[in-house]
Amino acid sequence: MKLEFPEGFYFGSATSATQCEGGEENDGRGKNIWDLWYEEEGYKFHGAIGPGITSAFYQNYKEDIQLMKQTGHNSFRTSISWSRMFPEGFGEVNEKAADYYRSLFLELKENGIEPFVNLYHFDMPVKLQELGGWENRKVVDYYKEYAWTCFNLFGDLVKHWFTFNEPIVHVECGYLQGYHYPCKVDPKAAVSVAYHTALASALAVKEYHSMKQEGKIGIVLNLTPAYPRSSHPEDEKAAKIAELFQNKSFLDPAVKGIYDPELVALIEKHGLLPTVSKEDLEVIRQNTVDFLGVNYYHPFRVCAKANIPNPAAPFMPEYYFDIYDMPGKRMNPYRGWEIYPRGLYDIAVNIRDNYGNIEWMVTENGMGVENEGRFKIEGMIQDDYRIEFYKEHLTWLHKGIEEGSNCIGYHVWTFVDCWSWLNAYKNRYGLVELDLENQKRTIKKSGYWYQELLKNNGFET
Ligand code: BGP
Numbered sequence: 001m002k003l004e005f006p007e008g009f010y011f012g013s014a015t016s017a018t019q020c021e022g023g024e025e026n027d028g029r030g031k032n033i034w035d036l037w038y039e040e041e042g043y044k045f046h047g048a049i050g051p052g053i054t055s056a057f058y059q060n061y062k063e064d065i066q067l068m069k070q071t072g073h074n075s076f077r078t079s080i081s082w083s084r085m086f087p088e089g090f091g092e093v094n095e096k097a098a099d100y101y102r103s104l105f106l107e108l109k110e111n112g113i114e115p116f117v118n119l120y121h122f123d124m125p126v127k128l129q130e131l132g133g134w135e136n137r138k139v140v141d142y143y144k145e146y147a148w149t150c151f152n153l154f155g156d157l158v159k160h161w162f163t164f165n166e167p168i169v170h171v172e173c174g175y176l177q178g179y180h181y182p183c184k185v186d187p188k189a190a191v192s193v194a195y196h197t198a199l200a201s202a203l204a205v206k207e208y209h210s211m212k213q214e215g216k217i218g219i220v221l222n223l224t225p226a227y228p229r230s231s232h233p234e235d236e237k238a239a240k241i242a243e244l245f246q247n248k249s250f251l252d253p254a255v256k257g258i259y260d261p262e263l264v265a266l267i268e269k270h271g272l273l274p275t276v277s278k279e280d281l282e283v284i285r286q287n288t289v290d291f292l293g294v295n296y297y298h299p300f301r302v303c304a305k306a307n308i309p310n311p312a313a314p315f316m317p318e319y320y321f322d323i324y325d326m327p328g329k330r331m332n333p334y335r336g337w338e339i340y341p342r343g344l345y346d347i348a349v350n351i352r353d354n355y356g357n358i359e360w361m362v363t364e365n366g367m368g369v370e371n372e373g374r375f376k377i378e379g380m381i382q383d384d385y386r387i388e389f390y391k392e393h394l395t396w397l398h399k400g401i402e403e404g405s406n407c408i409g410y411h412v413w414t415f416v417d418c419w420s421w422l423n424a425y426k427n428r429y430g431l432v433e434l435d436l437e438n439q440k441r442t443i444k445k446s447g448y449w450y451q452e453l454l455k456n457n458g459f460e461t
Contacts, residue, residue: 010409023052030087072454159215293363348400368427
């Protein structure tokens with residue numbers, strides 16, 4: 001049976017500026033927090049490869065766009081580097097950066113590839129982090145200026161914008177769990193960062209709409225369905241609270257303009273509510289997104305807490321639930337993430353039923369694999385596991401679309417193997433293999449499979 005996607009469905013791939021462009025030596029890019037972290041602490045995780053060493057998309061974008069064209073991409077997402085556009089975070093635009101992004105978006109368009117452009121992918125300029133980053137309300141205004149500048153300079157070419165990628169990640173990893181810069185464990189700061197990010201997103205939406213550029217603006221969220229261990233009310237309650245923190249904390253303000261009262265009550269109970277002005281809350285209420293990007297990698301399995309949490313420990317969402325290690329779950333052993341393709345269908349149904357069936361697309365879905373060179377035969381990586389992964393996810397997505405969910409596209413993570421935040425080049429995700437040493441690209445078996453999929457706008461099951 002052939003699974004066919006709707007006409008005009010956006011198929012392509014995604015990356016982000018820091019993960020593919022290369023270092024600050026490129027035409028005056030200012031440092032972002034990832035450069036700083038590597039300089040300060042070295043690379044703690046997998047060797048000493050920092051964000052300076054990448055597929056050098058800054059230099060190689062024309063070649064990569066030809067490869068995308070060859071595989072039939074009709075769309076592609078990347079991000080703009082804030083510290084490339086504004087090395088200080090604000091002030092004078094770096095003209096070379098503006099020229100680069102214009103040529104990039106033009107090149108994409110000339111090759112029939114629709115650019116989807118994100119403004120912020122974890123990469124706070126160092127100069128603004130020195131002012132407190134997202135903890136500081138002033139940085140929200142600098143972001144608004146940066147967003148306006150991008151719309152103004154590139155809005156004729158770019159008709160699909162995103163304000164943020166996975167904002168919950170910088171909240172959790174940067175301010176609660178301490179493993180993204182600035183590596184804090186500070187619940188009060190985490191709440192204020194979350195709030196300022198939602199506000200910044202709404203302000204960018206407001207600016208964009210006021211400019212009347214006839215495009216769309218959305219936000220990319222890593223929706224992670226939280227499934228309870230059982231139908232026991234305590235397990236279900238735990239899963240509901242996990243959903244509140246993990247998904248609804250950004251989904252509700254972005255799409256509905258409000259915060260769930262239960263979430264607010266929980267945060268208040270722990271004395272963590274930030275100071276907010278009526279005007280800012282009104283900005284969030286009035287400036288909801290036009291469409292949604294969803295990154296999906298894995299679900300959450302959740303159960304009721306086994307032990308009473310220590311009230312003296314810093315507050316974590318996990319105060320209310322435990323992560324349940326479900327026996328028999330399918331794992332990607334390299335990334336430690338469960339593989340659960342049906343999650344994509346559940347997301348599709350949730351958006352349809354609870355978020356006004358807003359237009360949305362899959363902005364990331366992919367499988368990272370360690371040491372992929374061992375799967376090479378006659379020069380090509382035989383990544384059948386990745387093809388299976390995509391087929392299964394697309395099958396569930398297709399079912400969601402058939403049942404009325406308003407999904408307009410699907411982007412894999414990623415096209416050319418890219419640098420990753422915590423594991424550099426350990427896990428490879430690409431449809432195209434990158435030989436870092438000589439910058440050579442070789443299409444993997446999954447790349448050729450994707451080419452067929454795109455040619456046929458679907459595949460045989
Ligand atoms: C998402 C990020 C991407 C990318 C991906 C894969 O959360 O938006 O930037 O990195 O995850 O994850 P990782 O690189 O950590 O394996």
